[in-house]
Amino acid sequence: MSKSRIFLWVASVFVGLWLVAPTLVVIPMSFNEQRSLAFPPKGFSLRWYENFFASSQWLGGLLNSVQIAILTAIIATVIGTLAAYGLSKVSGIREAFGRNFLILPMLIPSVIFGVGLYGLFLRIGLVGTLPGFLLAHTVLAVPYVVVTVGSTLAAYDVQLERAAWICGASKPRAFMTVTVPALLPGILSGAFFAFITSFDEVVVSTFISSPYLQTLPVRMFSGLQREVDPTIAAAATLIMITTTAAALGSILSQQLRRNRR
Amino acid sequence: MTHRTTGAALALESITKRYGSVTAAGDITIDVEPGEFVSLLGPSGSGKTTTLNMIAGFDEPTSGRIRINGSDITDIPIHKRNIGMVFQGYALFPHMTVEKNVEYPLKQHGFDKQAREAAVARALETVDLTQYRTRTPAQLSGGQRQRVALARAIAYDPPLLLMDEPLSALDKALREGLQSEIRRIHRELGTTVIYVTHDQDEALALSDRIVVFNHGRIQQIGSPAELYSDPANDFVSRFLGESIHIAGQVERTDSGSVFTSGQTAFPVEADYTGSAELMIRPESVTIVPDAAAVGPGQPLVPARVTDTVFVGHSVKHSVEAEHGGGVVRTSSHKAPTIDIGDEVFLTWDPEDVRVLETTAATVTTEGEQ
Amino acid sequence: MTTEKEVVVSTSANSKTYSLAWPAMALIALAFILPVGIIIARSFTDPQLGVQNFEWMMTNETAQGVIVRTVYTALLATLITAVLAYPYAYLMATTTPLVRGILMVVVLLPFWTSMMVRAFAWIIILQRNGLLNSALDAVGLPAVSILGTNTAVLIGMCQVLMPFMVLPMVSVMLGIDMKLPLAAQIMGAPKWRAFLSVYFPLSLPGVFAGSLIVFILSLGFYITPALLGSPREQLVPNALFTQVIELLAWGRGGALAVALLLLVGAVFLLLFLIARVFGVRIGKVGGMGL
Numbered sequence: 001m002s003k004s005r006i007f008l009w010v011a012s013v014f015v016g017l018w019l020v021a022p023t024l025v026v027i028p029m030s031f032n033e034q035r036s037l038a039f040p041p042k043g044f045s046l047r048w049y050e051n052f053f054a055s056s057q058w059l060g061g062l063l064n065s066v067q068i069a070i071l072t073a074i075i076a077t078v079i080g081t082l083a084a085y086g087l088s089k090v091s092g093i094r095e096a097f098g099r100n101f102l103i104l105p106m107l108i109p110s111v112i113f114g115v116g117l118y119g120l121f122l123r124i125g126l127v128g129t130l131p132g133f134l135l136a137h138t139v140l141a142v143p144y145v146v147v148t149v150g151s152t153l154a155a156y157d158v159q160l161e162r163a164a165w166i167c168g169a170s171k172p173r174a175f176m177t178v179t180v181p182a183l184l185p186g187i188l189s190g191a192f193f194a195f196i197t198s199f200d201e202v203v204v205s206t207f208i209s210s211p212y213l214q215t216l217p218v219r220m221f222s223g224l225q226r227e228v229d230p231t232i233a234a235a236a237t238l239i240m241i242t243t244t245a246a247a248l249g250s251i252l253s254q255q256l257r258r259n260r261r
Numbered sequence: 262m263t264h265r266t267t268g269a270a271l272a273l274e275s276i277t278k279r280y281g282s283v284t285a286a287g288d289i290t291i292d293v294e295p296g297e298f299v300s301l302l303g304p305s306g307s308g309k310t311t312t313l314n315m316i317a318g319f320d321e322p323t324s325g326r327i328r329i330n331g332s333d334i335t336d337i338p339i340h341k342r343n344i345g346m347v348f349q350g351y352a353l354f355p356h357m358t359v360e361k362n363v364e365y366p367l368k369q370h371g372f373d374k375q376a377r378e379a380a381v382a383r384a385l386e387t388v389d390l391t392q393y394r395t396r397t398p399a400q401l402s403g404g405q406r407q408r409v410a411l412a413r414a415i416a417y418d419p420p421l422l423l424m425d426e427p428l429s430a431l432d433k434a435l436r437e438g439l440q441s442e443i444r445r446i447h448r449e450l451g452t453t454v455i456y457v458t459h460d461q462d463e464a465l466a467l468s469d470r471i472v473v474f475n476h477g478r479i480q481q482i483g484s485p486a487e488l489y490s491d492p493a494n495d496f497v498s499r500f501l502g503e504s505i506h507i508a509g510q511v512e513r514t515d516s517g518s519v520f521t522s523g524q525t526a527f528p529v530e531a532d533y534t535g536s537a538e539l540m541i542r543p544e545s546v547t548i549v550p551d552a553a554a555v556g557p558g559q560p561l562v563p564a565r566v567t568d569t570v571f572v573g574h575s576v577k578h579s580v581e582a583e584h585g586g587g588v589v590r591t592s593s594h595k596a597p598t599i600d601i602g603d604e605v606f607l608t609w610d611p612e613d614v615r616v617l618e619t620t621a622a623t624v625t626t627e628g629e630q
Numbered sequence: 631m632t633t634e635k636e637v638v639v640s641t642s643a644n645s646k647t648y649s650l651a652w653p654a655m656a657l658i659a660l661a662f663i664l665p666v667g668i669i670i671a672r673s674f675t676d677p678q679l680g681v682q683n684f685e686w687m688m689t690n691e692t693a694q695g696v697i698v699r700t701v702y703t704a705l706l707a708t709l710i711t712a713v714l715a716y717p718y719a720y721l722m723a724t725t726t727p728l729v730r731g732i733l734m735v736v737v738l739l740p741f742w743t744s745m746m747v748r749a750f751a752w753i754i755i756l757q758r759n760g761l762l763n764s765a766l767d768a769v770g771l772p773a774v775s776i777l778g779t780n781t782a783v784l785i786g787m788c789q790v791l792m793p794f795m796v797l798p799m800v801s802v803m804l805g806i807d808m809k810l811p812l813a814a815q816i817m818g819a820p821k822w823r824a825f826l827s828v829y830f831p832l833s834l835p836g837v838f839a840g841s842l843i844v845f846i847l848s849l850g851f852y853i854t855p856a857l858l859g860s861p862r863e864q865l866v867p868n869a870l871f872t873q874v875i876e877l878l879a880w881g882r883g884g885a886l887a888v889a890l891l892l893l894v895g896a897v898f899l900l901l902f903l904i905a906r907v908f909g910v911r912i913g914k915v916g917g918m919g920l
Contacts, residue, residue: 112887
């Protein structure tokens, strides 16, 4: 191997470790015996997990997050898929406008959205409510569904739909029996994306949450600003497990698509 | 032979499709008899696919009506038209097995389970795919997918079957095999078939009648033999088969019409005067080494051989005359030896000649086949 | 045929199908454009009608410091990410498909990991009695105090931003014909000059695209600076939060939001123009709740 190639590998391994390794320190920390975040952790115990599941604030946060993420995934997937499908039927300015309009929430710093939504929610009484969270998270999740389903649609053979019509299926029926199943890998992948987007969301949630309704990341965020509590490590590990599972789900859905070829 | 279904009569009444100022298909009028096999033939962008799409209902005609068995279907939604269709690129549902694909139209048309099973079995048998019924399209070869598409299209015995370049994705050997299969299925079913293709040989081999398209217009409608021996214009003659074309003038004299091209002149049968083009099919042309071999008054055109290709049963010569050229075939076992660069003479029986009026719309079809 | 299919697109039936996009459009309009519009409006109306909030922003030293620091941090983050991502992307583009796949997974993993979890991990590593100082102690070096500084913010930010730099770079690099630098070598250029004079210029569109995306994203970081940085060295998003939530100064917060939007908009315009000129596919750009 040439000298420059060795340099390339050393640099890349450094970058790779930097990307992946730091996150892993969270896991041993969650099994710490002591009430400290000092590294390396001392001893092994499950007390922080016990603490997590015994605390109504932590466990409640987790349950809120799961509930909101599932509902967000469902709503965002349905309206995002319909939107991506509708956009695929037009071209030119209408298509470009629609697509860019729908991915705006991806592009504008979420702190601006968060502040604005907080202002709006104060007036209409949605701060700290389930509908408020669903609205906010769906806005953030729809762009991912539109992009993911849109890229699946780009490879979708429109002849399939025509074939279904010719076979005697009405348009809604053809959509449900042919288009949706054919797009399923992209739709599922988009749904997992939407789930993760909601489950991980902190910035906007910080603005619109109240002591009565908090998500897990918001609870972590306020916890980190106040105290040293390894329960946060347990919460972080649980978040990692959940998002990793969802990510695997998404990757497997993409695999489904490849197998069909 | 008893047919499984009665083919539908299809009438296109002056249908036109415009996109802005572009006419994709203009003033298309075709009458298709029940059970007829009609090909829509033409180069890319000639309007044949647009016409098919209007019959299927994918495109709405800008004007004109479409009738099936006399009743107007122009405004009927696609799924109520009762049409079977084989798509270019098959359009098989990737998430369904072969069996489910074939069953799909039966389900949509409300057949009960028993009837569906029987029809699926029969359709798969017709295309000889019974042993593949539990496979998915991804597990099939191109030819097999094509036959699944065919089975799906015929499963519920539609009176009208549309085929959009169904064989264009297959290699030559497979294509010829499937051509005869399509012919056989058409005979057995008795259904009316509208077949879109850009392949002249395919159209000639399959069709009862061919509709030749160019630039969104119908150029000619006729049986393969009619189109070959009596093309309506230059485009049709060049698009279908090989030929020699010679440009010149038709003049009327006391003894009848005379065709003049450069120094040669000979009598022709034509009922007009002006610039025209002579079209002779290669098998009607004889190559002679010198002018003396031909009697006076007979057609005689000097030409140069530019290429000679041995193709088995015959030898194909490309010739160039002063005002035209084309292809001549000679029989491979009794042909005089002709080499590239030879100066020869072309002659033919005056009866085998067609005089085509030269029109502005005449276009060559280079690169389209 | 292709021409026929292209014009088929805009029929009335297709326009009807387009209406399926309306629910999503209505959602974005009402629950995204409206709130963002409200905060912009309030910068001109709160506490009273006028441009007093912008005057404050242009004259107040703290506000000025916040804006300058934000742009400076974003530039620094972009530079660091670009320098580190380039060799990584180059290796990805020039290695075997298997290694490329592994490197791709490594780059994509952060996409899936929660911002919160990553910020927390950096706290564990960078705090006074954290992993870094334990390691330094073990090899006999003095402890460092990084947590609560802009350095810590940059370390955390660049980790998050790396994928957004690597992916556009790789997509451009994969399109570069590897015979070109070889051709330069045959013409007598040494390896390094063949790289610098042929490969590097061809890869620049990817570097530009990645840099612009990363710059835009770094302007909007909120969680990472809030947890790893110092409250005395705020960035615009955190200052915005402080103004609105703690000081209830909606107008000033709105002015900061407008400043941020203008910065993002200007860079987007640049990105768009460059994409037009070079024909670069920028791919997925995600806010990811930064």
